[in-house]
Amino acid sequence: MTLRDITDRISKAAPAANSAAGAVSLIAVSKTQPNERVQGVLEEGHRIFGENKVQEAAGKWPAFREQFDGVKLHLIGPLQTNKARQAMELADAIHTLDRPKLANTLARLAQELGRCPDLFVQVNTGEEDQKAGVMPDKADAFIAECLALDLPVKGLMCIPPVNEEASLHFALLAKIAARNGLRDLSMGMSSDFEKAIALGATHVRVGSAIFGERDAV
Ligand SMILES: *Cc1c(COP(=O)(O)O)cnc(C)c1O
Numbered sequence: 001m002t003l004r005d006i007t008d009r010i011s012k013a014a015p016a017a018n019s020a021a022g023a024v025s026l027i028a029v030s031k032t033q034p035n036e037r038v039q040g041v042l043e044e045g046h047r048i049f050g051e052n053k054v055q056e057a058a059g060k061w062p063a064f065r066e067q068f069d070g071v072k073l074h075l076i077g078p079l080q081t082n083k084a085r086q087a088m089e090l091a092d093a094i095h096t097l098d099r100p101k102l103a104n105t106l107a108r109l110a111q112e113l114g115r116c117p118d119l120f121v122q123v124n125t126g127e128e129d130q131k132a133g134v135m136p137d138k139a140d141a142f143i144a145e146c147l148a149l150d151l152p153v154k155g156l157m158c159i160p161p162v163n164e165e166a167s168l169h170f171a172l173l174a175k176i177a178a179r180n181g182l183r184d185l186s187m188g189m190s191s192d193f194e195k196a197i198a199l200g201a202t203h204v205r206v207g208s209a210i211f212g213e214r215d216a217v
Contacts, residue, residue: 013197029207052077107149125169126161155184170199
């Protein structure tokens with residue numbers, strides 16, 4: 001697969017499902033990929049990237065940003081509060097707002113910095129113990145709490161359980177977003193982004209299908 005294959009598949013998947021064609025952002029997930037591969041995708045003109053670790057993002061994106069204009073960086077991995085400031089300084093969007101302590105920290109830092117990345121609330125749609133995210137039955141209250149803190153919550157994010165039909169989780173996420181008046185849906189990865197788009201994804205997070213398999217970390 002190449003970047004072009006993926007963007008073609010997205011545009012084929014999009015018009016049928018998504019009334020606003022072109023409304024799907026492709027986040028190229030570059031975590032653990034060698035810099036040459038990331039550079040190659042930048043040279044092809046792509047500008048939206050995702051990283052799951054603040055440290056790793058801080059190690060490579062400032063240099064790429066000096067070389068390439070218009071880079072948008074999305075943080076898609078679990079965020080510790082002690083890394084929140086660095087995350088806010090680096091990222092254009094954070095997809096993993098999932099608990100009150102983090103919401104309070106981001107709100108305080110937003111005041112201090114005078115800006116805040118776009119935020120997505122992560123929902124643990126599969127109610128998995130090992131996974132981050134607010135539980136589905138707590139999502140409405142948590143979203144309200146974040147909005148009351150004036151946080152720029154744009155949408156919701158989920159990572160479906162590996163052994164379940166992803167569409168059920170995408171549909172649940174879309175339903176929670178709709179009843180909370182949120183527009184953006186960050187859902188769908190290499191193996192299922194077309195299904196996610198069919199259910200209203202506005203942001204798909206695709207790594208290995210663009211860059212190739214990651215080295216095990
Ligand atoms: C790694 C990662 C992805 C991309 O996964 P692929 O299967 O390589 O497309 C998407 N979302 C999150 C949160 C990730 O950590």
